[in-house]
Amino acid sequence: MSDQPALDRFASARLWAAARAPYLASALFALTPLPHGSAPPRPAADEHWNLHLDPVTTAATPVPELGWWLLHHVGHLLRDHHARARPYREEALRWARAADAEVNDDLPDAPAGTISPETLGLPDGLLAERYAELLDLIDPPAHLAPCAEPPFTGPEAMTALERELLARAVAAEIDARGTAPGGWRRWAETTLRPEVDWRAVLARLVRRGLAQASGRVDYSYRRPSRRATAAPPFVLPALVRPLPRVAVLVDTSGSVSRTALERALAELDGVLRATGHRWLDVICCDTEAHPAQRVREAARVELVGGGGTDLRPGFEAASPRADVLVVLTDGDTPWPERRPRPYVVTCLFGTRHPAPAWASTVRVPR
Template identity: 75%
Template sequence: MNAQERFAAARLWAAARAPYLTSALFALTPLIDPAASPRLPSDENWNVHLNPGSTADTPVPELGWWLLHQVGHLLRDHHTRAEPYRDQTLRWDRAADAEINDDLEGAPAEAVSPDALGLPEGLLAERYADLLDLIDVPDHLVACGRAPFTGPSVMTALERELLTRAVAAEIDARGTAPAGWRRWAETTLRPEVDWRTLLAALVRRGLTQAAGRVDFSYRRPSRRAPSAPGIVLPALVRPLLRVHVIVDTSGSIADDTLSRALGELNGILRATGNRRVDVTCCDAAAHPVQRVRDLAQVELVGGGGTDLRPGFEAAARADVVIVLTDGDTPWPERRPRPYTMICLFDGGAAPEWASSVRIRRDAA
């Protein structure tokens, strides 16, 4: 078989091995390139560069493995993500290979993988790039390398984006792909907004919404003239916002996780200019309210079961209530009067009447 025929056979082998990547494999365009390495390097336009000599001499399963590898680079947008490492090409190539190859069985002996490097599996290339600074890479491990040049583009940028989402949807629907591909599909289809950004937006929304609540007060007479003499009209006033933080201190949540989340929340509240904060630690019961000017002053007390309803009762007079919990609790049956935002750790769910943000423990 010549190089083109062997490429076609290798693509069929790869599609049978990883059917969830079939659409991506058949979107590849073979490009004859005598300067290409035997590892079928790809370029950002979804061209695979075939060296006619080495391709014709390489067994079909090995070529198929490299096609799966190159599809991994393209779907995970490694060409774009490589930009910050333009002066560290080899380091990035090794890191990108490590991200892909922990999901590919039957790797050639020279392929870079987390196992071969003695590094943890399941990390992103950027993290592997950091770790590669700390280790000596064995001489026999060789990154797949770059294509010598960028070939013509058969697909538009929009078509490539649609193809990427279609492959992610296929992986998500099958549910049988390796863990790394399932994580990639989840991120592609349901990108996770950084929880700190979302938390800041929700806090500001709550403070803005609560600040719009005004009431009448006779402490400051209205400037409007009364319709009859002797009558004093009340003026509209905007009271100081009362923020109440309910902290779930049941045994299921680690103190260090709560402390870091409280620190982040403290910075947001200070940035908005609000310095009046009441805090209630709550496990199966509400502990005494702590009025603090800095959330670092909060003493976390508790450690029993979980029922946050007493905490909501303690916070009934607040304008904004922020709850830090894993969600494993009974919720009030009715929507509380204050604007309520729930920060969820791990699993669990917030009630429909509250805004919520999910905080990963490893990112808190």
């Protein structure tokens, strides 16, 4: 069967979608249609802006319905959901539902069986990461299936720089018109005037702490001094600069989301590996410090606890063994009255509570 009927239907649907959402016209015309027999029945986009189309079902799909799917996939691509999905590799279904909820929040007249905040019974106007947290608390209806992504990709239709420039151009169009739905206006505001990336701040603060701690040198007989002495029986110690010891104090009280903690732990894991650390020493604490866990990767940390919040026992347990202490908490805790011995980096989830003046602090969005 010729692919031309499917391509003609795609072209008509793209014009319909551009008329429906003119602020997304540039993105719609950046899609590259790829008809092929192994495509799923519904259109599916890959991260390179290729739209995989089944020739038979595409040619038979009504133009408004196909146009709706084009707007849906442009929403995923512009909001960079492929990259944002990486922390959820082991929870792909939950992330797919959450990402669909974020996108379809701004798309009325959805086809039957699609996911939206309304069909899930969740508040609208949230980001996919927040929907992923809330999906932990509910049992989504079985008939609501996320749009499946293809297990393959096509050619790189645009470079990463071209995709970034396109996103900024679309954001500028949305900002200039001022008539787009609320979710798109918020996305445009964030794209054009981005907040500081908490991941970059965390990496910078941890590296600063490691650099400061590594300046603490000591003498060791494991490596004798190179300065020879006149009396051979005497062996002098040499100055050494050991790899700083890093501990992680995790607030596992009921007020902190497990998803947020896992995301921050995974990011911290990457920072430490880049600096030569191969182990992660983690202490979970609610109102008591649980036994320290030494793991090779963040995914192996068992987050134990769930009661009230008092991190002071955790500070007491971690301080003797650490040169740098990273604290993951929402800040709703009593703090030690005095500055702890280690260099402290605090990851604060949310904006409700402050950190002590002696801690280097990064704010992590919930």
